[in-house]
Each structure stands twice: as structure tokens, then as C-alpha cells.
Amino acid sequence: MYQYNKQLNNSETNYFIVDSSSSAEHNDVDFKFYSYQNKSNKQITTGDLFIYRRSGSASEWGNEFYLYGAGEFGEVAGEDPETGSNLVTIKNPYLFSHHLMKQNLRTFDWKFRKFKGKWSNFFNMNGITQISKADFVGLLERQKNMVPDEPELSPEEESIAVKCYQAEKMESYFINDEVKGISTFNAVNKFFSDKVKFNNHYKSVLVANQDESELIATRIVPWDDDKNTRLDARNGICLSKLFSEAFTKGYFTFTDQGHIIVSDTASSNPEINQLLDKYKSRKIYMNKEYSPNKNYLRYHREHIFKQ
Structure with a gap:
């Protein structure tokens, strides 16, 4: 939370959870711009901090809302007098290390409002919910604590992680080993790992009821083999x-x-052989949108698999 120290130490800073569909219709672009009705939401000011929420109606996860990032409201970039909407820039964008889903929030000690066990009407219907500073800090700590082994990223690496998120949205999957002299590996891994796990509902594709701490977003085409696949979540398998x-x-x-x-060579490793033996007839669920790319699977069979 180092990037928000100045705002957190300012007694005039307000804190919000805002809904974003990241759609052209609403002019929202995650971590770049946010649009809102300026007549009914006059409490937002430059320098205020917020956490992104994807509402159930816009969610890819079975109509379940989730929290996925944070930022600071910047200057107003445009006003639409006909619709009464403001378009504000986003400063200091921060991508969560772990999406916060409903199950991750049921034990969260909300301060701005008492949680009574039901999410209906907990967040404001206009898409902007003012929360407390303690809520903001606590939510950032919770998502970070869910990935305890993730290395601490520098501000430059955090910025790269956000750019990875934006590039993947545009179906642009290439990234170099370095950007402006900064290694990209940890930043890419922060984005890629959680994206793959999120797409698989934080479950292994093979083992039911797997402890989430045991899960790894595994690359199909290795990192060093193709820079054009590094940001593609369909190059990952949980x-x-x-x-x-x-x-x-x-x-x-x-x-x-x-x-x-x-592989027949698995027999040379007793532990691996025993592990794989009972899964020889298994099939992972394949869906059109999130399943591994068949070109990547073919690459793995031809270049990684021990024939």
C-alpha cells in the first residue's frame, strides 16, 4: 500500500468501492478511466481512493461479484452535459494479487456497514459505495495475505502488472524479458497466476476439493520458449x-x-508414476472461452512431453 501512503495520511481522503463493467458503453476503462453521474455522486473528489468491484450482472463468474483492484481518482478528463456524466482519470492503479470473491469476504470485518449475512443491497445500487479507511486498508491486506509467497513488487513492477491486465484484455499477449530495464517476470506472474486460477474458480482442473494454497498456474508453453504467449491466460492450467x-x-x-x-518414462519416478496412474483415463473440462489453447497443448505434446 506504499503508493497510497500520502492519501492514507490525509484526513480529507474519502474511500469507495466502485462498480466497473469496463465497457465502452459506460466509457469505463479499468485502471485508466471511470465514469459516473456527477449530479448524484458529488462526494467523489480528486485524490480519493477506491477499490474496483465487478458486479454480479457484469461478472464472468456465474453472476458473482468480486473485487479486483484499487486506484486513486485523478482529474476530470471530460464532462457530458446531456447525460450528466464525468469521466475521471485513474492514478496509482493497483492490481490485486487475488480476486476477492464472496467466500473471501464473508469473515471480513466491515466497518462502514454491518454485514448481516446477505449481499443484496449491501453495496449501493448506483455503483458507488463509500466505505471507511479501515475497510480500504483491510481489503488490500486481505487480498495480499491470500498470496503469501508472492514476492514484494516495486512500484515499477506493479505498474507493469496493471499493463499486463490491460494488454490481455486487448488480446495482446507479447511481453519482453524487460521493460525500461525492469524485469517483467514477477509482474507478469502476479497477473498471470491469479488470472488462470480465477478462470478455474480457484480449483485444480484434476483434483477435486484441492487446497488453494497447493495450486499453481502452470504454463503450457514455457516462459522462455515464446514471448507471444506470456500474457495469455489460455497458456495456463491450474x-x-x-x-x-x-x-x-x-x-x-x-x-x-x-x-x-x-508418458512411459513416468515409471522411472515412483512418486510421479503412482500419482499419475489413477488419472490415466481422466479428462479435464474444456470450455470455449477459458480452456487451454489447443495450439499450446500441441506445442507441449511435441516439445515438452517425454515421448
Whole structure:
């Protein structure tokens, strides 16, 4: 939260949760611009801090809302007198390390309003809910604590992580090893890891009821093999640690339809062989939008899988 120290120490700073659909219709662009009705939302001022919420109606996750980032309201970039809308710039954007879903928030100690066990009408219908400073700080701490092993990123790396999010939205998946002399690996991994896990509902594609702390967003095409796949979440597959290690070393792979193929060389590693033996007939669920890209699976079969 280092980037918000100045605002947090300012007694005049207000704090909000704002809904964003990131749609052209509303002129919202995540981490760049936010539009709102200026007549009914006069409490927002430059320098205030906010947390992004994707409402259930705009959610990709079965109509379930989630929180996914934070920022600071900047200057007004445009006003529309016909609609009464302001378009404000976003400063100091920050991408969450872990989406905060309903199950991650049920034990959260809200200060601005008492949570009575139901989310209906908990957040304001106009899409802007004023919260307390303690709520803002607590939510940022909660998402960070859910990924305890993630390395601490510099401000420059945090900025790269946000740019990864924006690039992936535009279906642009290329990134170099460095940007302006800053290594991109940790920043990309922050974005990529949570995106892959989010797409898979924070569950392994193979093992039911897997402890989330055991999950790894595993690259199908390795990082060093193709810079054009680094930001593509469909180059990731959510596996437990042991399966991730076995997949990365080529002890098993998948067909285009998602069926497991186990390498004959797995027998040389008793632990891996025992692990994979009971999964030989398994098939992971494949959907059109989030499942692994078949070109990437083909690459894994041809270049990583131990024939």
C-alpha cells in the first residue's frame, strides 16, 4: 500500500468501492478511466481512493461479484452535459494479487456497514459505495495475505502488472524479458497466476476439493520458449504442486480434447508414476472461452512431453 501512503495520511481522503463493467458503453476503462453521474455522486473528489468491484450482472463468474483492484481518482478528463456524466482519470492503479470473491469476504470485518449475512443491497445500487479507511486498508491486506509467497513488487513492477491486465484484455499477449530495464517476470506472474486460477474458480482442473494454497498456474508453453504467449491466460492450467511439476517436466500432457496422456518414462519416478496412474483415463473440462489453447497443448505434446 506504499503508493497510497500520502492519501492514507490525509484526513480529507474519502474511500469507495466502485462498480466497473469496463465497457465502452459506460466509457469505463479499468485502471485508466471511470465514469459516473456527477449530479448524484458529488462526494467523489480528486485524490480519493477506491477499490474496483465487478458486479454480479457484469461478472464472468456465474453472476458473482468480486473485487479486483484499487486506484486513486485523478482529474476530470471530460464532462457530458446531456447525460450528466464525468469521466475521471485513474492514478496509482493497483492490481490485486487475488480476486476477492464472496467466500473471501464473508469473515471480513466491515466497518462502514454491518454485514448481516446477505449481499443484496449491501453495496449501493448506483455503483458507488463509500466505505471507511479501515475497510480500504483491510481489503488490500486481505487480498495480499491470500498470496503469501508472492514476492514484494516495486512500484515499477506493479505498474507493469496493471499493463499486463490491460494488454490481455486487448488480446495482446507479447511481453519482453524487460521493460525500461525492469524485469517483467514477477509482474507478469502476479497477473498471470491469479488470472488462470480465477478462470478455474480457484480449483485444480484434476483434483477435486484441492487446497488453494497447493495450486499453481502452470504454463503450457514455457516462459522462455515464446514471448507471444506470456500474457495469455489460455497458456495456463491450474494444477496442484505435484501435478504442476510432473506436467512441466513432461511426464504427462493433454490431447486437444483434454484427455490425459501419461508418458512411459513416468515409471522411472515412483512418486510421479503412482500419482499419475489413477488419472490415466481422466479428462479435464474444456470450455470455449477459458480452456487451454489447443495450439499450446500441441506445442507441449511435441516439445515438452517425454515421448
